[in-house]
Amino acid sequence: MALYRDTEIIDEIKRQIAVSYLTIFTGLLGLLSAFIFFYFLRFKASTKQTDRDNRIKWSKFIPYRNETSNGDSEKESQDATFKDD
Amino acid sequence: MSKHQILNSFGVSGNPAIRSAAFQEKVSANEERMSLEGAVNKTGILLFLTVMAAAVSWNFQGPLMTIVSSLGVLVAFISGIMTFGFYFFFIGWIVEPRPYNAPKTAPLYAVGMGFLIGLLSQQAENLYPGIVIQAVSLTFFVAASLLLAYKTGLIKPTQNFLLIIFAATMGIFLTYIANLAYSVLTGSSFSVITDNGPYGIMFSLFVVGIAALNLVLDFDIIEQADEQGAPKYMEWFGAMALMATLIWLYIEILRLLMKLRGR
Numbered sequence: 001m002a003l004y005r006d007t008e009i010i011d012e013i014k015r016q017i018a019v020s021y022l023t024i025f026t027g028l029l030g031l032l033s034a035f036i037f038f039y040f041l042r043f044k045a046s047t048k049q050t051d052r053d054n055r056i057k058w059s060k061f062i063p064y065r066n067e068t069s070n071g072d073s074e075k076e077s078q079d080a081t082f083k084d085d
Numbered sequence: 086m087s088k089h090q091i092l093n094s095f096g097v098s099g100n101p102a103i104r105s106a107a108f109q110e111k112v113s114a115n116e117e118r119m120s121l122e123g124a125v126n127k128t129g130i131l132l133f134l135t136v137m138a139a140a141v142s143w144n145f146q147g148p149l150m151t152i153v154s155s156l157g158v159l160v161a162f163i164s165g166i167m168t169f170g171f172y173f174f175f176i177g178w179i180v181e182p183r184p185y186n187a188p189k190t191a192p193l194y195a196v197g198m199g200f201l202i203g204l205l206s207q208q209a210e211n212l213y214p215g216i217v218i219q220a221v222s223l224t225f226f227v228a229a230s231l232l233l234a235y236k237t238g239l240i241k242p243t244q245n246f247l248l249i250i251f252a253a254t255m256g257i258f259l260t261y262i263a264n265l266a267y268s269v270l271t272g273s274s275f276s277v278i279t280d281n282g283p284y285g286i287m288f289s290l291f292v293v294g295i296a297a298l299n300l301v302l303d304f305d306i307i308e309q310a311d312e313q314g315a316p317k318y319m320e321w322f323g324a325m326a327l328m329a330t331l332i333w334l335y336i337e338i339l340r341l342l343m344k345l346r347g348r
Contacts, residue, residue, distance in 0.1 A: 030222025069141030
């Protein structure tokens with residue numbers, strides 16, 4: 001009976017050690033992840049992400065995008081056709 | 086009405102926090118523009134405030150702290166509505182979004198939600214030691230993974246992606262509202278939300294997935310706002326939206342872990 005109780009206690013201790021190892025591991029994983037998150041958040045997305053046709057059209061709700069960037073590019077293209085005499 | 090027109094009638098994003106006409110503001114020549122760096126710094130500030138409030142709520146439990154936490158949640162709720170607006174089906178905008186309020190409301194939101202998180206986390210930790218560290222870590226792990234997937238172009242948010250996430254988010258929101266009403270009336274709640282059986286775990290996994298995918302929309306809006314040179318206050322707005330999703334994700338992961346540990 002006493003031996004059975006001791007085995008139970010040992011099992012419980014083993015379980016608690018396993019849980020604490022898991023906590024330490026996930027804690028370290030969390031620290032690394034937080035660092036990666038805040039580090040890479042400040043970088044612009046790759047062109048694979050930004051240069052595509054099927055992006056969500058947030059620009060419909062950001063009017064100045066079309067008014068500035070598209071307008072400017074049109075002007076530039078028109079200017080490019082001018083010839084210097 | 087096509088599905089995309091329906092989406093447009095709701096607003097910008099599938100994420101209820103970020104759904105607004107926030108980007109309609111024009112930037113004058115003299116006005117300072119937002120940057121990714123600024124949005125990251127603001128997110129860091131809001132995270133710091135949330136953690137500080139959570140630490141207070143965690144360490145000083147008692148009737149007074151319960152009142153303070155309740156007030157904090159109320160303040161966070163009001164701050165959220167003042168910034169993101171309030172939309173209701175078939176009625177439209179009850180409160181219009183006011184993104185220019187974000188520099189004032191975002192810190193209030195962070196502190197208010199911090200009190201709630203502290204309270205929830207402390208109760209969860211009492212039941213299952215170590216669970217909070219695991220939930221925090223998993224939240225950042227999921228966020229970092231999705232950020233990398235977004236930045237590298239592995240996940241590409243499209244209009245259909247937005248529609249699916251929006252529909253799923255609204256479905257979850259309405260399920261929680263229905264559960265709240267049901268629990269007020271009957272004193273019990275939907276078993277699929279609270280149960281730690283296979284269905285309960287599958288539901289939690291689904292909610293965690295949707296919360297995580299909302300992060301992708303947040304990243305996309307912050308990215309595009311930066312590309313378009315949105316006004317400076319949009320840094321706070323983007324950071325607040327990101328924090329709202331992160332807090333939601335954390336709570337859902339905590340709930341999922343509690344279900345798994347409670348089996």
